Amino acid sequence: MTPKVSKIGVLCSGGDSPGMNAGIRAVVRTGLYYGLEVFGIMRGYTGMIEDDIFQMDNRSVANIIQRGGTILKTARSAEFMTYEGRKKAYDNLKKRGINGLVILGGDGSFRGAQAFSNDFDIPCIGLPGTIDRDIAGTDFTIGFDTAVNTAVEAIDKIRDTADAHDRLFIIEVMGRDAGYIALHSGISTGAENILIPERKTDIENLVASLQEKERRKKLVNLIIVAEGEKGGAEYIEQVIKERIPGLDTRVCILGHIQRGGAPTCMDRVMASRMGYHAIECLMEGRHNVFVGVLQNRMNYTPLSEAVKKKQRISEEWMKIVRILSS
Ligand code: ADP
Numbered sequence: 252m253t254p255k256v257s258k259i260g261v262l263c264s265g266g267d268s269p270g271m272n273a274g275i276r277a278v279v280r281t282g283l284y285y286g287l288e289v290f291g292i293m294r295g296y297t298g299m300i301e302d303d304i305f306q307m308d309n310r311s312v313a314n315i316i317q318r319g320g321t322i323l324k325t326a327r328s329a330e331f332m333t334y335e336g337r338k339k340a341y342d343n344l345k346k347r348g349i350n351g352l353v354i355l356g357g358d359g360s361f362r363g364a365q366a367f368s369n370d371f372d373i374p375c376i377g378l379p380g381t382i383d384r385d386i387a388g389t390d391f392t393i394g395f396d397t398a399v400n401t402a403v404e405a406i407d408k409i410r411d412t413a414d415a416h417d418r419l420f421i422i423e424v425m426g427r428d429a430g431y432i433a434l435h436s437g438i439s440t441g442a443e444n445i446l447i448p449e450r451k452t453d454i455e456n457l458v459a460s461l462q463e464k465e466r467r468k469k470l471v472n473l474i475i476v477a478e479g480e481k482g483g484a485e486y487i488e489q490v491i492k493e494r495i496p497g498l499d500t501r502v503c504i505l506g507h508i509q510r511g512g513a514p515t516c517m518d519r520v521m522a523s524r525m526g527y528h529a530i531e532c533l534m535e536g537r538h539n540v541f542v543g544v545l546q547n548r549m550n551y552t553p554l555s556e557a558v559k560k561k562q563r564i565s566e567e568w569m570k571i572v573r574i575l576s577s
Contacts, residue, residue: 256351256374256533258288260304260344263325264295264360267510268380268394270518271321271355276312277526278353278378283309285534290349294324295356296331296363299340304347316519319397319511325356331363334370341371349373353529355393357381361541361557368539368554376529377541377554378522382510385429387560388552389543393525395432396517398425398509402436405505410440410473416499419461419472419491423484423504426477430562432509437475443576444472446487448479449562450569457487458494465498478504524549 261278263271275291282289291311293303315322330336344352354364355378364375379386382398402424413420422442426432430447437445444460446452457474464472476484484502491500514522525542528549532540540551 256287258290258347258349259351259353259530259533260290260292260299260349261307261323261353262292262295262298262355263321263323263380264354264356264363265325265327266357266381267321267325268382268392269319269397269510269512270393270514270522271323271325271380272312272315272318273514273519273522274355274378274380274393274526275321275323276316277523278529279307279312280309281527281530285530287351287530290347291323294326295360296328296336296340297326298323299343300328300330300336302343304343304349316523317513319513321355328363331367337367337370340367341373344373351533352376353378353526353533355380357383358386358557358559361386361554365539365554365557374533374538375554376532376538377557378525378529379541379543380522382432383426383429384431385560385562386541386543387558388541388550388556389545391517391521391544393518393522394510394514396515396521397512399432399435400515401509401512402432402505403439405508406436406440406442406473406475409503413473413501419474419498419500421474421476421484421488421491421500421502423476423478423502425505425509427479428559429479430477430564433475433477434562434564434568437473438572438575440473440475441576442473442475442572444474445569445572446474446476446480447562447564448477450564452480452487454490458491461491461495461498465495
């Protein structure tokens with residue numbers, strides 16, 4: 252039988268996302284409330300392997316809820332993919348008596364946690380921290396709301412300059428495998444077209460719709476492209492320039508600003524709630540799951556089932572985009 256959890260470690264792994272600090276704070280303070288000793292592990296699984304671990308108290312997480320990034324830093328670790336690497340990490344936890352882990356990260360980090368808890372008897376709880384919102388088993392991931400609001404703010408600004416010059420802007424947002432940021436930011440900024448990896452782009456259709464708008468003298472156009480879309484914004488611009496040479500086009504790649512900045516209220520609340528429930532899970536013996544929220548209820552998915560969620564975009568969504576941007 253797994254011994255009762257008394258000392259826990261908390262770490263961030265993989266891509267960072269705004270709101271991770273709020274999650275760390277909730278884990279630390281809830282853990283201490285229940286009488287656990289809490290240790291911070293620096294730079295994800297790398298810090299576990301390199302023994303970069305320190306004890307945390309209530310003050311360690313003071314004044315961080317409003318900050319982007321993560322005070323524990325994050326990293327990717329090739330060594331943790333091997334049994335030998337995980338064994339080193341385990342030995343470092345063992346010598347401190349750490350017998351529970353909370354991992355903030357994406358589906359890759361959850362797969363790492365699953366491998367670790369299979370090898371060694373250390374219960375792991377995941378918190379979904381990713382701006383991409385692409386993990387099955389939760390309607391929210393920590394960081395998505397902030398990232399999408401950052402994109403919206405930037406796109407609104409681009410619209411002003413697009414309007415001043417009657418230009419077409421092709422704006423690339425993050426989302427290598429998932430078009431959630433593109434879809435949400437595109438709808439909320441009135442973009443004419445939204446191109447996402449989950450849906451094959453019909454270039455002919457896109458060109459025809461731009462030509463039709465040109466005829467109607469609708470000159471301000473925004474096309475939002477998810478980075479995972481074949482060739483990204485630069486490829487789309489190249490095609491449009493060839494097919495409609497008269498159109499004044501510009502590309503803007505929003506890039507890493509979408510990962511940073513103060514988390515929104517939504518991300519802070521979500522991370523706080525999930526962090527609290529991570530400790531509840533450990534206390535109740537609900538192990539090796541990640542905490543999600545589905546239809547406003549807490550939902551626990553086994554780490555072994557942590558997979559990327561493929562988005563299904565209904566025709567209706569695309570119809571809404573077309574009608575509202577006409
Ligand atoms: P994310 O969590 O953002 O999806 P990654 O996919 O890069 O990020 O995963 C983060 C880290 O998790 C990897 O660098 C690796 O250390 C660990 N990891 C991922 N998959 C596995 C696996 N199958 N076995 C062990 N560790 C893994």
